[in-house]
């Protein structure tokens with residue numbers, strides 16, 4: 631069990647640098663010297679142009695293994711666990727952290743029913759789980775995300791893209807994570823459904839869940855009362871509260887337009 635530094639902090643990133651190596655042998659520093667603190671019960675939006683390193687940062691913080699992506703400088707502690715060398719604590723890290731990867735709805739396991747997909751983070755950890763209790767939990771999540779209860783018995787290919795994204799969203803929340811990391815989670819959702827998904831986040835935040843969200847939508851930042859970290863080419867160019875009160879660096883005109891457009 632790792633030592634719990636910072637019990638009130640979900641993520642502490644300190645001078646974190648990430649490298650991507652490709653098969654062609656080209657190494658790119660996709661995140662360079664990024665520092666921030668995300669306390670529990672709060673939200674941080676990672677913004678920035680395409681290729682800025684947002685998804686790479688979210689992936690590493692979630693404890694997910696991605697070939698070729700590694701921490702090469704600094705570190706980040708997620709629930710007190712260092713992502714650079716989590717060792718056996720990686721299991722604990724992924725238990726505490728719900729990770730909704732980019733386009734997660736398009737990558738659901740094809741041979742599982744929706745109920746199995748949503749329940750899988752539980753059943754993969756405990757095969758003797760009480761099936762009735764699990765069914766209730768799945769039904770509650772379906773309802774919370776405005777999916778029909780009948781969707782539970784369907785397969786992902788039988789659903790629309792928007793419904794699949796909500797199934798992925800529900801799966802990420804099924805373990806009631808302490809930290810929710812979501813990469814463009816509202817993709818393919820219409821206004822009403824977005825509101826339901828946003829409310830699902832806010833309800834859990836009231837119970838202490840921290841959220842790190844990759845988005846370039848100013849409305850999302852406002853609705854979630856998020857702090858903002860803007861990346862460009864792996865560097866922090868702005869870090870502050872909301873999009874109105876960022877600490878802009880002199881070179882950040884383009885990024886300012888990005889988040890105020």
Ligand SMILES: Nc1ncnc2c1ncn2[C@@H]1O[C@H](COP(=O)(O)OP(=O)(O)OP(=O)(O)O)[C@@H](O)[C@H]1O
Pocket residue numbers: 650652658660678679680681682683684685686687
């Ligand atoms: N699977 C991959 N293999 C090789 N390079 C990658 C891969 N994924 C991302 N990259 C590269 O890593 C850098 C950072 O990409 P990343 O996806 O983290 O940025 P991003 O800010 O999330 O961009 P986007 O908004 O387009 O998703 C970019 O130069 C990108 O081309």
